[in-house]
Amino acid sequence: MKKTRYASYLSGSLPRGCQLCVKGEKSVLFVTGMCSRNCFYCPLSDLRKNKDVSYANERKFEDVSQLIKEIKLSNSKGCSLTGGDPLIKLDKTILFAKTLKKEFGKKFHIHIYLSTKLVDEKNLRELSKCVDEVRFHPNLQNSIDAEIKKISLAKGLWARKNIGIELPMFPNQSKQIFRFIKKVSPYISFVSFNELEVGEYSEKTMNRKYKTNKDGYTVKSSINEGEKLIKKLEKEKLHLNIHLCTAELKNWHQYKNRLKKHAIFPFSKKTSDGTIIYFATKDVKVKELLKKSNYLEDNLKNQIIINPKKVRSLRGKILIKRIEEYPTYDREEAEVEEI
Numbered sequence: 001m002k003k004t005r006y007a008s009y010l011s012g013s014l015p016r017g018c019q020l021c022v023k024g025e026k027s028v029l030f031v032t033g034m035c036s037r038n039c040f041y042c043p044l045s046d047l048r049k050n051k052d053v054s055y056a057n058e059r060k061f062e063d064v065s066q067l068i069k070e071i072k073l074s075n076s077k078g079c080s081l082t083g084g085d086p087l088i089k090l091d092k093t094i095l096f097a098k099t100l101k102k103e104f105g106k107k108f109h110i111h112i113y114l115s116t117k118l119v120d121e122k123n124l125r126e127l128s129k130c131v132d133e134v135r136f137h138p139n140l141q142n143s144i145d146a147e148i149k150k151i152s153l154a155k156g157l158w159a160r161k162n163i164g165i166e167l168p169m170f171p172n173q174s175k176q177i178f179r180f181i182k183k184v185s186p187y188i189s190f191v192s193f194n195e196l197e198v199g200e201y202s203e204k205t206m207n208r209k210y211k212t213n214k215d216g217y218t219v220k221s222s223i224n225e226g227e228k229l230i231k232k233l234e235k236e237k238l239h240l241n242i243h244l245c246t247a248e249l250k251n252w253h254q255y256k257n258r259l260k261k262h263a264i265f266p267f268s269k270k271t272s273d274g275t276i277i278y279f280a281t282k283d284v285k286v287k288e289l290l291k292k293s294n295y296l297e298d299n300l301k302n303q304i305i306i307n308p309k310k311v312r313s314l315r316g317k318i319l320i321k322r323i324e325e326y327p328t329y330d331r332e333e334a335e336v337e338e339i
Contacts (some may be wrong), residue, residue: 001230008247009223011230012241015164015190017111020078022249024257026109027076029067029100031086031093036117038138041168041206043199044084052089054096057258058200059329063098070329071100074191075261078109081131087118090126097130113137113166116150128157135166135192138178144183152187164190169244171196171210171221174229181240185187190241193229196222197247219245262327266296267305275334276327279306283318290314300331315339 001011006022020026033048042049054061056070056079071079079100086093097110111133119136128133132153154163162264163186181191196219197207210219226244230320233242259274269276280303285333287304294307311320324335 006253007246009227009244011234011283016109021039022252024261025077027057027071027074027079029079029081031081032084032089034088035084036088042202045200049201057150060109069105073263081112085115087123090123101130115118116147119150121153123156124153133162134158135164144180150183151184156185163188166192169193169222169226173222174225185238185240193226195246253280264327267307275324277324279308279311281318281320281321286318
């Protein structure tokens with residue numbers, strides 16, 4: 001086992017989906033908030049939990065043309081299909097996957113997260129026609145044999161290297177997880193553990209069950225138990241690739257790298273953190289002071305973006321703000337300063 005430069009822990013090699021993800025080259029396609037299970041640790045927010053809504057990264061969409069636009073702006077080489085449970089809305093899931101393959105080509109990599117509850121041979125066969133990699137989320141409260149039977153259905157539909165399981169690293173269930181992985185290992189090639197986090201929906205329940213770190217949202221001992229479990233599994237010689245994905249990886253590496261690849265609009269400049277900086281005003285008098293080629297009307301925020309080369313000449317004439325924001329669809333502001 002080694003610690004990666006992305007603040008995660010790895011035994012073996014990363015599956016293709018993770019390779020693209022850590023570089024910020026994957027978009028997240030949230031198919032639906034509807035789910036076949038009701039996990040006490042569910043990380044979804046109230047805006048998405050149990051709601052049939054679809055998001056491409058931060059962008060809520062209802063039409064596939066909006067989905068395609070977001071993927072293009074993100075300069076992604078693939079996407080993940082997640083939820084909720086994508087199998088609850090299988091037709092929608094298939095439509096999204098096929099649309100993306102048609103638009104961006106066969107090399108556009110798609111992986112999917114599946115709860116095992118609704119898994120059967122028929123829906124896996126349909127998914128295998130347009131999804132490159134499948135990641136099962138087993139229910140550890142169910143019969144081990146029943147869960148493995150569902151996962152084994154993927155054999156022959158995907159190459160073994162493209163079949164894996166993904167689950168949170170519960171600090172108090174490492175023995176149970178160890179037994180499950182040993183038994184399921186003939187049918188998978190990789191295991192992905194996620195540092196256990198407290199979500200908006202699950203906060204009260206999670207805080208009763210676990211203690212959190214100083215950040216207030218990651219669970220104590222989740223990483224430590226994950227490291228111990230990886231070392232224990234290595235001794236079993238199961239020939240599995242095992243990755244412990246930390247909250248730090250998601251928030252400081254994957255997300256930042258995705259921002260760095262996102263397209264930006266004219267007269268803005270990208271920072272080393274992936275945010276953008278630009279100058280803007282709400283004073284329409286700027287249209288009289290500048291040629292049209294030196295400003296951009298920003299209808300979303302009801303402002304006018306100014307060519308930074310012209311800012312100095314406008315000082316004292318109109319109110320100008322220096323704005324730093326995220327180059328995502330919601331364009332959340334990080335800092336605003338009057339100059």
